Amino acid sequence: MNVLVEVLNFISKEILNVPAYLIGLVAAIGLIALKRKVGQVIAGALKAAMGYLILGAGATVVTGALTPFGQLVLKSTGAHGVVPTNEVITAQASAQFGASSAYIIVLSFIVMLLLARFTPLKYVFLTGHHMVFMSTMLAVVLSVGFGSKNQWLIVAIGAVLMGVIMVVLPSFAQPFMNRVTGSDKLSIGHFNTLGYIASGAVGAAVGKKSKSTEDINFPKGLSFLRDSMVSTTLLMVILYLVFSVWAAIVLPAKTAFEIFATKPDNYGSFFMAAFAQALQFGIGVSIILYGVRIILGELVPAFQGIANKVVPGARPALDVPIVFPYGANASLIGFLSSFVGGLVALGVIAIWLGPVWGVALILPGMVPHFFDGGGAGVFGNATGGRRGAMVGGFINGLLITFLPAALMTVMGSFGLANSTFGDADFCWFGTIVGNLAHLGSVGGAICLLIFAAVLFAAAWIWQVKVVNAGWMPAMKHAEFIDGIKAEEKAAKAAARAAKAAAKI
Secondary structure (H helix, E strand, O other): OHHHHHHHHHHHHHHHOOHHHHHHHHHHHHHHHOOOOHHHHHHHHHHHHHHHHHHHHHHHHHHHHHHHHHHHHHHHHOOOOEOOOHHHHHHHHHHHHHHHHHHHHHHHHHHHHHHHHHOOOOEEEOOHHHHHHHHHHHHHHHHHHHOOOOHHHHHHHHHHHHHHHHHHHHHHHHHHHHHHHOOOOOEEOOOOHHHHHHHHHHHHHHOOOOOOHHHOOOOHHHHHHHOHHHHHHHHHHHHHHHHHHHHHHHOOHHHHHHHOOOOOOOHHHHHHHHHHHHHHHHHHHHHHHHHHHHHHHHHHHHHHHHHHHHOOOOEEEEOHHHHHHHOHHHHHHHHHHHHHHHHHHHHHHHHHHHHHHOOOOEOOOHHHHHHHHHHHHHHHHHHHHHHHHHHHHHHHHHHHHHHHHHHHHHOHHHHHOOOOOOOHHHHHHHHHHHHHHOOOOOHHHHHHHHHHHHHHHHHHHHHHHHHOOOOOOOHHHHHHHHHHHHHHHHHHHHHHHHHHHHHO
16 A cells, blocks of 8 residues: 555656646647657657746746745735745645655546546646646645545545546636637637636626727837846846835834845845846746746647547636736736736735634735736737736735635644645635535535536537537627727728839
């Protein structure tokens, strides 16, 4: 038994926990199914894996730049509470729930492939680190509900729940993803899907005649802001310096200098360290976009082999940075709007929900607000332009603040920890699962299987009646955007004709 646990731990932590390896394996399988030559298989697998490593390197740079920014904000404002961070809570729970998580992640992957192969929900979830987070969250809440002695029941129910959710959520988000990408080749495989769907739906409601964030007309003197790398970095420079000045005013010098590990009594190095971190943020975003381009170039063609041979008609469900190139400005607007939404929700909890209902104070985590909020901005822009990106990002910020507070109520002793899961799907799904598990090992298990069946049936109907039927959200907004493009095309044609006539 111990050997089997070790093998499963190795597979989950050393392979499935590393998205690059998982993506490389998928690319290799797809290329083999396409009967490519050995050299092409090796090259394609390596490039796909390296693309994900490049994406991860960019995410690491962004995370490293956002960490001191979060400290600046929290220490300057004096806020105290729980900061949602998936990596932290997973690390805290791994010692106690590592074995259960390993079983769940491996078995759920098999469940997902079977569902994708034999049902209309043909999605293959490929975001490995989110699979690890979800398996850990399920191991925690099921153990709290069922009791830690019911190990095999926890693993069996957890594997079914996770396998189902990995094909259900991409299905519900697919029409919005089609609107973002302009095709049906890719799916979103990130456990903040509720935030993306909400943003897309809100965008469709509020932004019928709102221009795209990517068509912002800058004055000639500000034309350099059309470069997303420049505009993103410049905005972060401004934000960093504003909060650095605030910190320098309200914090003791020693506390302020510790944020960037700068020399005592040297405000010059303090401000320049803030400036350097803002530049690092811009670099990280650029690396992410480059990694995404490589992944798309290698993985999508290889995935055709899997779609044709292993899981006919399957779509790869990929991490959220995959949508950033479809709305570079929108991702930045979504990040900022999500952060504002988080601050508003924080105020509501501090003033009302906390004192009256004892709700935990959830502080804004810069990393989830950047990735989740950025994705929400892209989805909101696709259906509702600039207005959709702003409102959608704001709604996302509310979700990833209120929902983590609800999740903490079903996490037992981990509900008192200094961190929790930060993305919307971990929270709403975990809260429901945790509450149902408290009904007992028999009644809870039956209710959870019914819950999984209802989710699966709803997604099946949605897939057949909506997705496969070709429904697209925000048709009026799409017609508005097409009209603008047609007018711009006609204006350019008229300008060219006038120029040609002038020459004659």
